[in-house]
Amino acid sequence: MSDRDIKAPDLAALLTHKSEKWTSFPRDVLPLPVAEMDYPVADSIKKLLHEMVDASDLGYLGNIPELGEAFACFALERWDWKVDPLQVRLGTDVGVAVVEILRIITKPGDKVLVNSPVYQNFYNWLTETGAEKIDVPFIRSDEENTFDNPWEINWPEIEKVYSSGIKVHLICSPHNPLGRIYSKEELLRLVELAKKNDVIIISDEIHAPLTYKDSHFVPMLALGKDAEECCITVTAASKGWNIAGLKCAIIVTQSETMKEKMSHLPFALHYRASLFGAYASAIAFKEGGIWLDSVIENLDHNRYLIRDLLTSMLPTVKYHVPQNGYLAWLDLSALNLGEDPSVTLVERGKVAFNAGHYYAPHTSQYVRLNFATSPEIVTEAINRIRKAL
Ligand SMILES: Cc1ncc(COP(=O)(O)O)c(C=O)c1O
Incomplete structure (x- = not known):
């Protein structure tokens, strides 16, 4: 298999994986x-990691200007965003980076929107830093199942909250679990x-x-001077x-x-990233474009496959086709699967998703389905929902 033609392995191969996804449930649960x-991971990343292991190059992480430079090239090519590589800092992971940023720009008790x-970890990060959570939920605009993204920003509430003394607005852009892309106009309104x-x-x-190719992601820091003065972006190659x-x-x-604000971040934040992670990220941004496009093609197929399977087998399940990523946000209210449908589906259908209540108390009838896998496994997952009814 080449980077141009990525395919997910079959279930037997996946069941050998040691990651959380493959070790959290009994083997008969999908x-x-x-x-x-x-x-399978991109060839360039695989080769780099093999070379480092073969050379016993497993020490501490030092300076790595190549990472900022590679990210700047990627951002310019994909999003027309001119990044200054000298203002690219490293952090252990996105969670640790956001927590450390919150620690230097807020005090415990400060309000974060x-x-x-x-x-769900957005909530954990606020708890970790002692910030007070202020939530302005997205509003679901449709009643019909149109497959278009129905989640809209509650502008009157956002405006009210912005003028009530919040210190930080933590946004997820593109959005997990809604698969929603913020438009340029929406982001500019937030910056204002x-x-x-x-x-x-x-x-x-x-x-x-x-x-996806039919959507247009706008990086926050590509929006001009005002955004540059009040925004910080945290990102990674880890998801892509x-x-x-x-x-x-x-x-x-x-x-x-x-x-200047970021100069107060702990010096060790950089070294708490891993040597493997930093070099693999640099090569991903520099050479991983072909692999990424092939993966996006797989995901593009699966996001519509889910729509078609639901239409034919479970037409009362509400689903919108995501504009980004591999997370399907399914409203299972009409299936009457009890207080927590994710628990019922594991018990009766032998299929596991993330529970909707992780993401908001009012979305407990939803589940989040990860479709970054083969079409066969996606099909089997939808079949198992049906069998659980
Ligand atoms: C929006 C978002 N941020 C951060 C993370 C986790 O990133 P990290 O593992 O780098 O902390 C995830 C993982 O799913 C995510 O969806």
Whole structure:
């Protein structure tokens, strides 16, 4: 198999994996939670890691200017975003980076805005730093199952909250679990509010490399001077190239103001990333484009396969086709699967998804399905939902 023609292995091969996704459930349960992909890793990353192991090159991480440079090239080519490589800092992973940033720009008790349903660790990061969570949930706009993304920003509430003394707005862009891309207009409106109310926006852009060709991802820091003054981006190659276990993320700023603030980050944050992670990330951004496009083709097929399978087998399940990434956000309310459908589905259907209540209390009838796998496994997962009814 070449990087141009990536295919997920069969179930027997996947069952040998040691990662969380493949070790959290009994072997007769088909696991589709945890945001990692089943595809074989890119050749360039594999080769680099083999060479490092063969040479016993397993020590501490030193300076790695190549990572900032490779990310800058990737960002320019994919998103027309001009990144200053000298303002690219390393962190252990996105979670640790966001927590360390919050520690230097907020005090315990400061208010941080999030928008549920959202990646559950956003809540854990706020708890870890003692910040007070302020939630302005997205609003679901449709009643009909149109397959278009129905989740809209509640602007009147956002405006109210911005002028009520929040310190930070933590956004997930593109959005997990909604698979939603913020438009340029939406991001500019947030930047305007942030400038006016002295709020810092932290933009978690870890899913951005996995944007479909018919959608347009806009990096927060590509929006001009005002955004540069009040925004910080945290991202990684770990989601796009499926190397989360290697541990490395990057923090990107683009103004003297934000650069000065980030200079207070603990010095050790850089060295708490791994040597493997930093070098694998650099090669992913530099040489991983062909592999990435092949993976996006697989995901593109699967996002429509889910639509077709649901239409024919489970037409009352609500699903919108994501604009980014490999997470399907399914509303199972109509199936009457009890208080937590994810538990019922493991028990009766032998198929595992992430529970909707992780992402917001009001989305407990949803599940998040990870479709970064083969079409056969996606089909089997939908079959198992049907069998559980
Ligand atoms: C939005 C978002 N941010 C961060 C992470 C985790 O990143 P890391 O493993 O680098 O902490 C995930 C993982 O699913 C995610 O979806």
